[in-house]
Amino acid sequence: MSKNTLRLLACGLVVTAFGATASAQQEHYTTEPSLAEQVGIVKAKQDKFNLFLNMNTSLDAAWDSENFNSLKFYARQLRIEAKGNITPWLSYRWRQRINRPNGSSGNIDNLPTSIDIAGIGVRPTENFSMFLGKQCAAYGGIEFDLNPIEIYEYSDMIEYMSNFLTGANFAYDFTPGQQLQFQVLDARNGSYESTYPGMYKKVEETKVPLVYTLNWNGTIVPDYWTTRWSYSYMSQSKDHNMMYVALGNHFDFGPVDGHFDWMYSNEGLNRKMIIKDLENVEYNSFVLKLNYHISDSWNIFGKGMYETASAGGTDKWFDGTKQRTALGYFAGVEYYPMEDGNLHFFLTYVGRNFKNNIDDTTASTNKLLCGFIYQLPMF
Template sequence: MKGFTVLLLCFVSAKLCAQQDKQSDTSVNHPVPLITATKADLLNNVDVIVNTQVALNNYFKDGKYSSSQFAVNQFRLEIKGKIFKDKVYFRFRDRYTKDPETQSVDHISSSTDLAFVGYNLSDRTSITVGKMCAAWGGYEFDMNPIDIYEYNDIVENADNFLTGVQFTWMASPDHTLSAQILNSRTKTYTELYENVPEMEEAKFPAAYVASWNGSFLEGKFQTLWSFSVFQEANKNDKPVNMYYTAIGNQFRSKNWLLQYDFKWSSEELDRTGVVSSLIPENVLGHAAQHVDYKEHWLRIVYSANQQWKLSAIGMVSNARWKDITDQTASSKTLRTSWGVIPSVEFYPIENYNLKFFATYVGRYLKYNSYSKTTLGQTNNNPSRFMIGIISPLLIL
């Protein structure tokens, strides 16, 4: 809790100094305030937010109860704001529910989601530099992580936060375009893929991301679309790439919210890692090649009133390995993952984003004949029932 500790020490030190001045020097009739009006105005443009999700998690395996525990599922400290006449902006967010391991590529902790500074070149154009979200598109990834009870496979296993530069252009009030050049990963090639025959690490492993945010029908229909190319390595002097497309669509009415994402990731080298995780070392001792993932994600939210919301998420993900040579394999899709997440949310305070929730997260993992006979996989149903509280607590 480094950020919170520093903030606390600042307030404690300020109070102690004020007490000491009052007790030791009574000759000053008009002491200089610790925080001047100028500094106070600056603090008005800075937010300190603690994003939290705390719950009682009840776990089930293949329909049988296994265990329960209280847990802080999400705790992310965020500081963001604008300075210098709203020209310069910054954002920092650190996750305290993840091990803070310094990454070998960008030299920043894996627990740090965001650490960037930006500059508004004009009213429509800006540039951002630092560690940021890859602008992948899709509403599943766009949601605050504390509002997510379970991610689908691609987002769950992706390197979501990467270091680089972003250019953003607001073409009109309803359409925004952005382009990013980022490190393609936070770890080294060998750490992720081990030694793949005939391949060598790219000299500049980079990700190129283009995204479009659109708004139609006075905001009732919106889009979050993106296309990305990640260069990971070279083989026979040719680039080895990953191609990722995310198409997010949203429709909102008075009481209903509908969101649908389609995601497709074609990976010459298994960047997502689900396929590689299914293959034992005696079958393949390094990352798999020629894989792809296709996903559908649908979220429906019904607002009964200002306090009660009912929602349901349905999602499916296919993990496919094109290099299967067994002719008896039923298909090249090693695993199909289904998910259902019905939820009830209660907001006790009007116009305040704090909610109590109860949700069931059901996953159904089904494997093809090759996965079962050669890779030793079996169908299973991991699930959990959660009761808890969620809120982005605005401290400052």
């Protein structure tokens, strides 16, 4: 074979190899997602799954009018939460309290009370949505609707309520900033006997233990005054019912904002057992909180609560005799070191005073809390 022939053969092999390489490179780059596509894939994955750890932990000092009682570290709230959007019309949410027992034996929905939320959201249209599963009752009130980690201490009205129940919620946004919700849920978590231990042998159990709630989340003065108002009706037994009203109002005036909640419960069977009467009791609660945002990083606040418990009334509202009065007074400072405002450290004083109107006795408690609140994004 001549040298010219060898040269032609070598050139042909080089050209062939180059063509194959170019073809492979072209195939590679046409199938690999672009940078924009990769970002879109990551965002879609993040939108489908978000995981959070909700924490409220502090060093607590407690004393009463006579004695210093304790100094301890205390994990007030520890909840894990996952949520996301599977499609534009389908979402899910799950939140569970880690520092609470998980037993579900005897619960009518077969779920432990440690689970706050476990269900799916469905949005068939832009203005109409549903949430199906275990969820927070739409009782209304601004403080009631906040993330529990944000609360240093609840009012008695909220503290003794069953807030997380299983059922369905239907919401309709009829104008921007105006929403109506209708909700139907199980009226309790546990059995009839455990919910009304002093009365379950004396009254006949209802066959439809449900609670119905109509909730308005609205705007009265745009940017300044928003509302969470609700009316609820609960079937407790065959002949006993509970009616509950909550009028929550949030105000925002620049560096000063806050909320004022009024809550009233008329209970045929004593659901909260703050007082000992088993039938025909009323609970009334007022909560006012004000924040002053000194800067983006610092906030000071004050909070007051006034609550009463009455008994011996009828189905008429405000018809009972007052048996107990409770006062709460809070003050504190919060520091937000991060721009997103998620993590904050706090120093808070919580004072409570209780008066028994029957025997005219009083009691008081005091706490000083120093700790942090953080909804930690884990994924």
